[in-house]
Amino acid sequence: MKKITIVGNGTAGVICSTFFKTFWKDSAEIELIFDSKKDIIGVGESTTPSIFEYLKYIGVSSRELIKNTNCLxxxxxxxxxxxxxxxxxxxxxxxxxxxxxxxxxxxxxxxxxxxxxxxxxxxxxxxxxxxxxxxxxxxxxxxxxxxxHIDAKKFSEYILSKFKNKISIIDSEIINVEVENNIIKSLILEDGRKIKSDLFIDASGFSRILFKNLDSEWINMSSYLPMNRAIPNPIKKIYKKIPTFTLAESTRNGWIWQIPLQDRYGSGYNYSSNFTTDEEAKKDFDKWLCKNHNVNLESDRTIKYETGYYKNQWIGNCICIGLASGFVEPLESSSIHTIIRQALYITNFYPLNINEFSIKTYNRKLQNVYKTIFDFIRLHYYTKRNDSKFHSYMNESTxxxxxxxxxxxxxxxxxxxxxxxxxxxxxxxxxxxxxxxxxxxxxxxxxxxxxxxxxxxxxxxxxxxxxxxxxxxxxxxxxxxxxxxxxxxxxx
Ligand SMILES: Cc1cc2nc3c(=O)[nH]c(=O)nc-3n(C[C@H](O)[C@H](O)[C@H](O)COP(=O)(O)OP(=O)(O)OC[C@H]3O[C@@H](n4cnc5c(N)ncnc54)[C@H](O)[C@@H]3O)c2cc1C
Structure with missing residues (x-):
């Protein structure tokens, strides 16, 4: 039986492993490795209708999620x-x-x-x-x-609990990756265990623990879309009426998201360090929180990211997905959508064996997916505003x-x-x-x-x-x- 090993239990690792198990059933052993000492990123909470297709496919209903996981x-x-x-x-x-x-x-x-x-x-x-x-x-x-709108942590935990008897789960840190000629030979765990597999999926988020050992060109898109920082700050909430939309509110140097969940808003400020400092961004966000929700900024977390993606996302016996594969600012909730598409494409392009034709077709397809997302997000900034250096830059570099x-x-x-x-x-x-x-x-x-x-x-x-x-x-x-x-x- 073929074995597929997925690294990471964030939204990407969970969606991918459960999609694979549903697709391949007993023809493939699905193994999920993650390190519970490392938190998942926990901020991706706004989705597209592809989430419904995915849930339907794996046999989990939206009703179940509403009942058990805080979602709306x-x-x-x-x-x-x-x-x-x-x-x-x-x-x-x-x-x-x-x-x-x-x-x-x-x-x-x-x-x-x-x-x-x-x-x-x-x-x-x-x-x-x-x-x-x-x-x-x-x-x-x-x-x-x-x-x-999903609660990232509860969503992943709930879905995984439904598959816990079907997927082999290992909680351990990967401390080394043995690679020869761009082929992963084995993963070394902290207790010394060696993990071998037919196909490895890197869903390890920004740490890109497998892919950083392989030769794939990184396409840096930061001049096209200069966002590179986010300050997440959840807001406890009792609603008069429960909203049905994600709010993306433009500011002088970026934009603020507000995602309704049953007991809180997932909220945060996305900005570019080229145009504002972290201190100034915190002040601006604090002002917004005070004005709109009568609360102060409590979070001391700043997420740093680089906008871009791996040109070839399938190298030898390894495919990267989710944040490990690339990141575009979350303005259109495209990241979880991409993960669902990646899982679907992998099951189509990997007929439980590796061949050059599939690798090249998959890589072309993912290049197109990322290009499509970058272009659509870029269009949002054609506002003709010039009330800050950030907006002037975005318009001048259209x-x-x-x-x-x-x-x-x-x-x-x-x-x-x-x-x-x-x-x-x-x-x-x-x-x-x-x-x-x-x-x-x-x-x-x-x-x-x-x-x-x-x-x-x-x-x-x-x-x-x-x-x-x-x-x-x-x-x-x-x-x-x-x-x-x-x-x-x-x-x-
Ligand atoms: C500010 C921000 C806002 C976002 N908002 C949205 C949104 O609204 N909608 C949307 O679709 N997307 C959004 N995203 C993207 C979304 O968060 C991710 O696509 C999604 O959460 C998937 O993350 P992941 O599973 O790839 O990585 P993570 O959640 O970071 O998971 C990584 C996993 O890898 C494991 N790991 C790492 N290193 C090791 C190691 N050495 N050994 C073992 N395990 C390891 C960790 O334990 C963890 O389980 C947002 C992202 C950011 C930064």
Missing amino acids: LKLGIKFKNWKGKNTHFYHNFNEPNINHNSLNDTYFLSSAYGILKNEFDNDFYLQNFFLEENKVPQSFPDDTSHAL PDWIKELESKLENSFINFYDFFDNDDLFTTMNYITLCNGLGLIKSKKGIESYLSNNNFLDISKSCYQQIQKIKMINKYNAVDHDKIINSVKNLH
């Missing part, structure tokens, strides 16, 4: 103050009851029509009403794709492709296939939502000429009307988020 439903992200003070827009997830595969053109055309008529309300995505009123669609959390996109929007509209090679991540509709939120779709003339040149005017109107009907029914059937959470929690 998430419908999207609110971007506050990105275009200047007192502005906001939402980036939401898919509306239920709309078949997204066969009718993609419908949503795309409907959005064009909605923007043209000043009636755009995230026509592909959940209407803003849900986020503003703390409501969720009636079909949640059972059978419709949704995301979750990459050409963003300026070219803006110029295209003067005379046309985003095309359905413009971002088609982005796999399932950040495609046309995400770009329409973000460009509209940032005020980049300002030329009605551009949309009008796109629709009329292609004879889409009538059809876009009827697509729009069709979607509005479904949205009205969904709105009518909306349920309070509090009600859903309380009813799930009180179920025996």
Whole structure:
């Protein structure tokens, strides 16, 4: 029987090992090694709907997680103050009851029509009403794709407890890695044990305990996205109404996240040390906490990170995933999404044997995933703000492709296939939502000429009307988020 050894029990190691066990069942032995003396990073708490796919696949329900692990439903992200003070827009997830595969053109055309008529309300995505009123669609959390706000520690512990009899678990520090010609021969544990395996997965977070011993080029993206520090500070919370969105609030030198969980907000400040000092960042965050939550900064933790990724994420008999593979600031909650995709791709590309073809295909795929994420996050900073050195830098260093996109929007509209090679991540509709939120779709003339040149005017109107009907029914059937959470929690 083949053996796969995963290092790390953070979100990456847990998702990967449980996904593998579910996929390979008894054809592979799954071994998980972690050092309980080293804490998991514990801050990744906002997810995308891929979490629902993953949970469904491994047989864990969102209801179970709500009951046992402090988590809540998430419908999207609110971007506050990105275009200047007192502005906001939402980036939401898919509306239920709309078949997204066969009718993609419908949503795309409907959005064009909605923007043209000043009636755009995230026509592909959940209407803003849900986020503003703390409501969720009636079909949640059972059978419709949704995301979750998770308590990182409780989530990992709970999922792993469900697999504890199926996965071999070793609690020990890896103190050495024996490598020959980029092939890992064995891992040496603190008690002297040697661990051999057919495939090693490095899910050891920023310590990159396996991959740092292999030759893979690190692509440093810090001039593209200069964020490199975060101060996490949870806020105890009793809600009047439980929010359904992650808040990403822009500041002079970065942005603050706020993630609702049942008993607290996961919160923190992301900034770049190129533009502000740690002391200044702490003061700014403390001020924000006081103003918004009437509490002071308590945390003395500063997370330092380097923005970038390994060019080749599969070398010989080792694949890196999660933070070990790379990191992009968490503005669109893309990291856990990437982990789920990495687990899925590995099960597809590793037919329980190693071959060059699969290695190269996997590496190309992951390069594309990271490029897609970096580009989409970079677009958020095209705000034209110059109220700080940070924002001026972000605008002055805007990459050409963003300026070219803006110029295209003067005379046309985003095309359905413009971002088609982005796999399932950040495609046309995400770009329409973000460009509209940032005020980049300002030329009605551009949309009008796109629709009329292609004879889409009538059809876009009827697509729009069709979607509005479904949205009205969904709105009518909306349920309070509090009600859903309380009813799930009180179920025996
Ligand atoms: C500030 C910040 C905010 C974030 N917010 C989000 C978000 O909202 N949404 C999102 O999707 N992602 C977010 N992320 C990313 C997210 O936190 C990670 O993708 C996720 O937690 C997975 O981490 P990990 O499992 O790769 O690493 P970790 O959680 O760091 O786990 C590493 C594991 O490796 C083990 N280990 C390390 N060295 C050794 C050794 N020598 N021997 C044995 N074991 C070892 C440790 O014991 C630990 O179990 C955020 C990240 C940061 C920095």
